[in-house]
Amino acid sequence: MRLTLGLTGMDPATESALQAAFATANTRLGGDHWLLLPENQAEYVVVDMDSMYGPMSWLRLHAAGKQVIALTAAQRSQADFRLGQPFDAHSVAMLLRDIATQVGVPLQETIVASPAAAVSTEPTPVVVTSVPAPSPVVAVAAPMPESTVDVAVSEPEPPVQIAAVAAPTAIEPAPAAVVAPTPVTATPGNTLLDWLTQDRLKGRVRLRGSESVLIDTEQRQYHGPAALKPLATYFESALSTADFVAVDATTWASESTRLGAAMPLSRLAWFGNLLAxxxxxxxxxxxxxxxxxxxxxxxxxxxxxxxxxxxxxxxxxxxxxxxxxxxxxxxxxxxxxxxxxxxxxxxxxEREPDPLETQKPGGLFGRLRGR
The missing domain is CATH 3.90.930 (Outer Surface Protein A; domain 3)
Known part of the structure; x- marks a missing residue:
């Protein structure tokens, strides 16, 4: 019995990486149990739920009776199956094995150890029954520049357009390592949303508070927790200049790596307006x-x-x-x-349709139509 898999709702880079991971995983499972087909011919279809069009693809495939596999960084999904993001050949093999087991085709992943890792002088194939490891959660931001939601997102996003008001003193990036800007008195309306949408921050800064947040105004990105709700306090209370600390390049490199993939600032703007x-x-x-x-x-x-x-x-x-x-x-x-x-x-x-201008028939054909 051969099972069929399709891919849809993802960018070319993700699709190519997933095809390569599938090829390796399928080989480890025996090579003749799974077949990669176009989505309309496949029984099981992987959908990138963290992409812009993923949810719509899910609705379409679900209505068509397909078994949908959600590719997502989130820990839960409304689809029939879930493939964690980021993925590799091992996680894909575990997914294929679990699906096959459900339909009565027990499979076992076989990993061949390299000669350097073998105990004897001759490389010996070793059969390992693997337990799927939990996928690390990374944020997506949806795409807008899109780098990552509930995932990292690769497509560029349109700039956030929000009415601006008079901006107070902006913070200029400090030339030295980690220099705190001069404190100012916070006034009503100085939430993080105001600071972001009124162009009141410049360069790279760290937001002080219980949650670690790095903001890069030049790249329109931030590093911070994958979830948004822990950041609600920054949008519900006033912030002063003292709440932002300029960050030098060396500190930024180390701290941003620790916090994980960058997410678009528009995600924070979306959240701020959700609460406002x-x-x-x-x-x-x-x-x-x-x-x-x-x-x-x-x-x-x-x-x-x-x-x-x-x-x-x-x-x-x-x-x-x-x-x-x-x-x-x-x-x-x-x-x-x-x-x-x-x-x-x-x-x-909703936009009112533009009124159609009344045109008088002109020329020979117009006069003929008017008769």
Whole structure:
């Protein structure tokens, strides 16, 4: 019995890496139990759930009766199976083995030890029954520059456009190692969202607090915890200049490596706007307006209801009340989600169609049509 696997909803680099890992994994499992096919011909399909179009691919494949394998950095998934990100030949082999076992085809991964690692003078094949190791959690940010959600994301993202207000003194990067900027008095409205969206930070800085956060304003990236909720306090209280410390290149290199892959600053802007409204639509928008998604957002695993809201909004323009009713989510949660995605360019109010100009028939063909 041969099982079939397909790949979809991922960038070319990820697809090539996954094909190579599959080839190695399939060889270790015997080489004749799995076959890689186009997604429409495969029974099991791997979808990059951390990419922009992954969730839509999941919906399409699920409706088609396919067995969906979620490629994701998150620890949980709504798909039938999960392949942790980052992956390698071993984790792919464990996935293929587990699926095959469920359908009554027991497989065992075989790893051939190298001569240098063998005890005897002759290299001897060693059969090892492996236990899948937990995949490290890395953030995705969805793509916007996209580097990583609930994953690292490779596609560039559009800049976040948010109305600016008068900016106080900016922090210039210090030439020496780790120099603290001059403290100033915090005023209402000085949350991390204000500092980020009003261009009040310059260079590379470390945010003081219980969570380690490094911000690179030039690259529009940050390093910090994979989850967003631990950062909520930075968006709910005022910050002063003393809360930011300039970081030199050497310190940045070591600390950013320890914190893991970079994530786009737009992810923090999204989170800040999610919290800012507190269940009320942002000023300047009418709750009776209809809103729609213009592209699929990078949904966060910490907010599972957002997937339902986004699915409803992708179908067409709707009011907050209509979205809430169709998704089974409260109107306040819908308002917060709409605020976050309006600010980051993933949603917009419904646009009135441009009136068509009345044109008089002209020329010979026009006169003939007018008869």
């Amino acid at each position: 409204g507190r269940g009320v639509l942002a000023p300047g928008y009418d709750p009776q307006q209809r809103f729609q998604m213009v592209k699929w957002p990078q949904t966060e695993r910490e907010y599972p209801k957002h997937f339902r809201i986004a699915t409803v909004m992708m179908k067409g323009p709707a009011t907050l009340a209509e979205i809430a009713e169709a998704s089974g989510v409260s109107t306040a949660e819908v308002a917060d989600f709409v605020n976050a995605n309006l600010a980051t360019g993933f949603a917009e109010p």
